[in-house]
Amino acid sequence: MSSSEHDNMSESSNLDPASNESTFSPYSGTSPSQIVPELANGIIELTCEDAIRENKPYLRIIEEPVDYFRFRYRSEMLGTHGCLLGRNSAQVKKSKSHPTVELCNYNGSALIRCSLARHNSSLEHPHKLTEEDQDRDITSLLPLRGSYKVAFSGLGIIHTAKKDIPTLLYKRYSQELKQNEFNERKLRMQCENETKNINLNIVRLMFTAHDVTTGAPICPPVFSQSINNLKSAATNDLKICRANRYYGRPNGGDTVYILVEKVNKKNIAIRFYELDEIGDKVWEDRGHFLQSDVHHQYAIVFTTPPYRDTKTKTDVKVFFELLRPSDGRCSEPKEFTYIADVYNRDVKKRKAESYSSLGSSGGSVKSFSDLPLTLDFANTLTKKEMDIDPMPILPPNNYIPPTPPLKLRLDGRRVVTERV
Amino acid sequence: MSSSEHDNMSESSNLDPASNESTFSPYSGTSPSQIVPELANGIIELTCEDAIRENKPYLRIIEEPVDYFRFRYRSEMLGTHGCLLGRNSAQVKKSKSHPTVELCNYNGSALIRCSLARHNSSLEHPHKLTEEDQDRDITSLLPLRGSYKVAFSGLGIIHTAKKDIPTLLYKRYSQELKQNEFNERKLRMQCENETKNINLNIVRLMFTAHDVTTGAPICPPVFSQSINNLKSAATNDLKICRANRYYGRPNGGDTVYILVEKVNKKNIAIRFYELDEIGDKVWEDRGHFLQSDVHHQYAIVFTTPPYRDTKTKTDVKVFFELLRPSDGRCSEPKEFTYIADVYNRDVKKRKAESYSSLGSSGGSVKSFSDLPLTLDFANTLTKKEMDIDPMPILPPNNYIPPTPPLKLRLDGRRVVTERV
DNA sequence: GAAGGGGTCACCCCCGAC
DNA sequence: GTCGGGGGTGACCCCTTC
Numbered sequence: 110m111s112s113s114e115h116d117n118m119s120e121s122s123n124l125d126p127a128s129n130e131s132t133f134s135p136y137s138g139t140s141p142s143q144i145v146p147e148l149a150n151g152i153i154e155l156t157c158e159d160a161i162r163e164n165k166p167y168l169r170i171i172e173e174p175v176d177y178f179r180f181r182y183r184s185e186m187l188g189t190h191g192c193l194l195g196r197n198s199a200q201v202k203k204s205k206s207h208p209t210v211e212l213c214n215y216n217g218s219a220l221i222r223c224s225l226a227r228h229n230s231s232l233e234h235p236h237k238l239t240e241e242d243q244d245r246d247i248t249s250l251l252p253l254r255g256s257y258k259v260a261f262s263g264l265g266i267i268h269t270a271k272k273d274i275p276t277l278l279y280k281r282y283s284q285e286l287k288q289n290e291f292n293e294r295k296l297r298m299q300c301e302n303e304t305k306n307i308n309l310n311i312v313r314l315m316f317t318a319h320d321v322t323t324g325a326p327i328c329p330p331v332f333s334q335s336i337n338n339l340k341s342a343a344t345n346d347l348k349i350c351r352a353n354r355y356y357g358r359p360n361g362g363d364t365v366y367i368l369v370e371k372v373n374k375k376n377i378a379i380r381f382y383e384l385d386e387i388g389d390k391v392w393e394d395r396g397h398f399l400q401s402d403v404h405h406q407y408a409i410v411f412t413t414p415p416y417r418d419t420k421t422k423t424d425v426k427v428f429f430e431l432l433r434p435s436d437g438r439c440s441e442p443k444e445f446t447y448i449a450d451v452y453n454r455d456v457k458k459r460k461a462e463s464y465s466s467l468g469s470s471g472g473s474v475k476s477f478s479d480l481p482l483t484l485d486f487a488n489t490l491t492k493k494e495m496d497i498d499p500m501p502i503l504p505p506n507n508y509i510p511p512t513p514p515l516k517l518r519l520d521g522r523r524v525v526t527e528r529v
Numbered sequence: 530m531s532s533s534e535h536d537n538m539s540e541s542s543n544l545d546p547a548s549n550e551s552t553f554s555p556y557s558g559t560s561p562s563q564i565v566p567e568l569a570n571g572i573i574e575l576t577c578e579d580a581i582r583e584n585k586p587y588l589r590i591i592e593e594p595v596d597y598f599r600f601r602y603r604s605e606m607l608g609t610h611g612c613l614l615g616r617n618s619a620q621v622k623k624s625k626s627h628p629t630v631e632l633c634n635y636n637g638s639a640l641i642r643c644s645l646a647r648h649n650s651s652l653e654h655p656h657k658l659t660e661e662d663q664d665r666d667i668t669s670l671l672p673l674r675g676s677y678k679v680a681f682s683g684l685g686i687i688h689t690a691k692k693d694i695p696t697l698l699y700k701r702y703s704q705e706l707k708q709n710e711f712n713e714r715k716l717r718m719q720c721e722n723e724t725k726n727i728n729l730n731i732v733r734l735m736f737t738a739h740d741v742t743t744g745a746p747i748c749p750p751v752f753s754q755s756i757n758n759l760k761s762a763a764t765n766d767l768k769i770c771r772a773n774r775y776y777g778r779p780n781g782g783d784t785v786y787i788l789v790e791k792v793n794k795k796n797i798a799i800r801f802y803e804l805d806e807i808g809d810k811v812w813e814d815r816g817h818f819l820q821s822d823v824h825h826q827y828a829i830v831f832t833t834p835p836y837r838d839t840k841t842k843t844d845v846k847v848f849f850e851l852l853r854p855s856d857g858r859c860s861e862p863k864e865f866t867y868i869a870d871v872y873n874r875d876v877k878k879r880k881a882e883s884y885s886s887l888g889s890s891g892g893s894v895k896s897f898s899d900l901p902l903t904l905d906f907a908n909t910l911t912k913k914e915m916d917i918d919p920m921p922i923l924p925p926n927n928y929i930p931p932t933p934p935l936k937l938r939l940d941g942r943r944v945v946t947e948r949v
Numbered sequence: 950g951a952a953g954g955g956g957t958c959a960c961c962c963c964c965g966a967c
Numbered sequence: 968g969t970c971g972g973g974g975g976t977g978a979c980c981c982c983t984t985c
Contacts, residue, residue, distance in 0.1 A: 366788075
């Protein structure tokens, strides 16, 4: 209902040559939805503004990637399974967008590289980006048809097997360090430990700009918003597929069966809330269930919380949704109606609504068939039980590592790059 | 309720020396539940009777194994996960039984071997039996404390990885055949094909008796009933864990949510039935749902069938259960009550039961809250959709291969055996 | 074919009862 | 601890639909 509705994007991968003005303002030539581009973190925004003031080159993201995407193992890459779209891609065909970046305040040729960074640091992620069937750095040469904007279409995210990651890190570090600068066994241990701190279900795109001839970085990198692995119960899209009832009594305690997409019983809650006329949240409570009421990750049996006014004289429309405490994400809400108890209603209403015949359909008064209630449900979720990833000891979020230079080789419009 | 209730077994692994009479009757010295022992197939029984008539030795199964057991991969065998029990093991502790076999009409020493056979042929199964941490043939030397009965306790079933099976078969066949009797490539192909026809989720125990000195078979083998892998959706125990309602209207169409153990949406049905006073089935119908109403193998939303008498004047107790068409197995039934429509009841009853107040608990008349009903459900399960294993082209069920002789080596009471 | 999904195999753990 | 289970996960393999 809410989060999937966007303006039908005007930015697409077919870049408009008319918008190719070398401007200092980040607010030019884009659709209304991008007047305030969402940046990966505060420091980038500052950097941009500094760059604008000082007339220095900078990168800015014009189209963010979608926030949910299925990471694929290399063995799954025989066929094709769709590419990473832009956040504003329309569901309908023919208006797809792709992650897009613009190099501002710059003249002449430049090379834009797209790679994967970790979600909570600027370090490289062990997963790999892929472009169609090619297995090399994802780069694009600018200007492209006169534009300094480039859309990366056809991207996929290759899920590196967990067991391969320590070795991968070891290779990387042992190459970077001189032969005598490290102790092999110790470095291997460090890589094992670092592996534990890498979240394999969240990545960010990292864009870097390089001088075409030297490979030297032109400006600081920019990072996209996080992209969550759609296949993992820790990061997937929460969804209530179906429920057996969408109404209950104001004193709560009604049993509801919901069928949901994969959840983790240690890290899931059900939030009821009410919005007033202007959309502000005026009440909130939780559905009650035990971990054992979560059935194999795909169904939850819970009891409704009491409404804030158990003697309400009128029916009240509220919402309920899934909530994942570890990252605060929630599902699309479902409507739920607290049906005012017939004895609390105004006399006029009571006459009209009560005593409707058993088994008739379509009446506005529902009856409550789940009585007597199952008692003693309690929401026992505790911080300890939720298995939240401990915050790893890593560079803070706003630390930007120096962009390494690239070794370049031209290959048509594509540039083959290697780490120096 | 029904299938798990048995006499509390008197046969246990502690064999009673008193029952060690060399008798010709298979009906002696066992508990009432074994007066008619269940034999794996008809031909065995004939063989037994022939053997009895002719005074020849024969094997008979005294305690069958349980029919559901979790097969474990070798990598899961670090800890301990419980052993294969006898079918009549009591749920309460201290009265466990184990698969038990008796060698009849025989004097002197004999060696009883237990191994795994396929469910639909007498051929050896690629899975392995294990006994505690030992990895060798499971054998026992008879007589044991004067008895010709032997219980195999501490058995586990090791799940051979599917990808390893062609190689395993190839090794076996290429050893059995002479060097020039086979074409390597062709044999490998045959092994690939044979692998497809082996059901890795069903095994049977095969018991063979051997002369201690020569290893020659003493009598034909006997086979236990099938043992199904508890972890596979194709063979596991069907179970309705929870349902949101256990009653409905006689004309049916009420929506029921059930939470179930892992099922295959292409191979599952819901059967309603009614028993008369003497336990005969007098009515049967199906719950209606689409494959898409099966939620990730763990929940089903269905609508109830109409009762045979939609105008019943009294409430009717019936049952519903899960049914797996491929093998005809079903879950424990749950009770379901068709509540007579209030207008069809006898006048006296109507007075007492109708118009009870909304929201009160404990009354015998339930109300129906799921109206209006979801329409247009239809049970569309067809034979074609059920993905039933095709019957492989293999020896018929009653074919018994000649028992191969064993190469023997004594090691205390245990005998180390090798295939000749 | 493309673009999405769902299910499975093999493995890795977890827990509660002793 | 260990026993006797049980649930979840990573990697992979398929299947629907267009």
